[in-house]
Amino acid sequence: RKGNVVVPSKLDKDVEAIQDFYGRDGYLETRVRLVRKPNLETGNIDLEYQVTESEKFLVESINIEGNSKTKSIVILRELVLGPGDVFSSVLMKISKLRLENTRFFEDPVNVTDESTNIPGRRNLKIAVEEARTGNLTFGAGYSSLERATVFAELTQSNFDVFNRKSFWQGAGEKFKLRVQIGDLSNEIVLSFEEPWFLERELALGFQLFRELSDYNSADYQEVRIGGTVYARKRLFGIIEGTLSYTYETVDITDVNPSSDPVILALAGYTKISTVGLTLVEDTRNKIINTSRGSRLSLDTELAGGPFFGDVNYYKLDFHASTFLPLFKAQNQVLSLIGRAGMIESFGKSDELQTNPLTGITEAPGVPFFDRYFLGGPDDLRGFEYRDVGPKDVNGEPLGGKSYAFFNAEYTMDIVKPIRFAIFYDIGYVNASALDFNPRNYNDDFGFGIRLMVAGAPLSLDYGIPLTGDHFNRKGNQFNFSFGTRF
DSSP states (O other): OTTSOOOHHHHHHHHHHHHHHHHTTTOTTOEEEEEEEEOTTTSSEEEEEEEEOOOOOEEEEEEEEOOSSSOHHHHHTTOSOOTTSBOOHHHHHHHHHHHHHHTSBOSOOEEEEEEOSSTTEEEEEEEOOBOOOEEEEEEEEEETTTEEEEEEEEEEEEEOTTOTTTTSBSSOEEEEEEEEEESSEEEEEEEEEESSGGGSSEEEEEEEEEEEESSSOSSOEEEEEEEEEEEEEEEETTEEEEEEEEEEEEEEESOOTTSOHHHHTTOEEEEEEEEEEEEEEEOOSOSSSOOSEEEEEEEEEEESGGGOOSOOEEEEEEEEEEEEEEETGGGEEEEEEEEEEEEEEOGGGGSOEEOTTTOOEEOOOSOGGGSBOBOSTTSOTTSOTTOBSOBOTTOOBOOBSEEEEEEEEEEEEEETTEEEEEEEEEEEEESSTTOOOGGGOEEEEEEEEEEEETTEEEEEEEEEEEEOOTTTOOOOEEEEEESOOO
């Protein structure tokens, strides 16, 4: 604008913005030339944008090259342009980003317009190079949460259940089989997803699992066995909805006889039948190493009631994250993440019941193993796992029915692919539902390293607690974890 300091990088963005303005409506050959004219009277620079407008183009056909194993339909269904559409350069960029986010192909995917002999028509040309999408991994590791583990995992993100000749590859389906054995946990997971059922934008999938956790508490061991089926569809705009049903049994075993009655009352098996609905709006530019965009999600669950099971409760969770690019130098990014949720029982879960194994009679309400906990590598990194929230007189975490959490993290490249991080975390867990008073908040700050290991993001964090209670102030914490935060 008039009076601003002249910044060459901003001028380049202005030229690009004007070209996108024309290009989104199909005027592909519009050219914008910026002329800088020194103003001798004022000592400033005048800017002149010379625009040469073109005719409007439509999409004639789509040409695909380089897909030796991936079916062409898998590429076509990711595009937001088709034959007969106005050839929008903006939609062409979105199509390129969607193809790259499948991670079926090496970056970058080349998406361009191609001239034809027909006036006002252009072809959309897509050139890809197949990437490795299947992995068979064996390994051993040590995490700050689960300690020593050994694992084997078979994954194929471009699976084809009916194509044995191509080694079950090429249809864009998702398959995973994972077996993990550790000091404090054992796990086996089998999952499958068809992202385009009957070539409609409707994903169907399932997951079967058995998980044994001995790191949740020193007072008991938790075993979960069950399965989930789900359907996911884009509802409107960029908002996706997922409808799911989960049935699982939770076995609380090896219970310490001196444990809190809340834990003793649920010793043995508990059957949980849950229907969930999740709404997600995701505008992140990349799923891993995100540098701009945001993600919003609303999760709702109903357990029991008309779906039977041993417990009845409803649950609401809201997650929000935004990623702000600060400076191009060293790819500096500020991420802000907030979460809040509540869970409450209803019906027979509020009635007095006697546990046949323990003889203890009380209203179980929301089972303690499905309540909220904070602390550990995924949220409050200055505290031990699940150590933030309501506890019994001995300091054993019992979980709460409402919580809120906020994180601010600044990251920058040291030497690619290694990034440096500084963070601040704050959050609380309260015993009652709908109690969002932050009077019992805990917070911490720290620093860490981000890097890629075997294609997965690894975070190494050192958290320093600031505000805690007399149970969870146990000194600085070192955490490391796989995965991305949002």
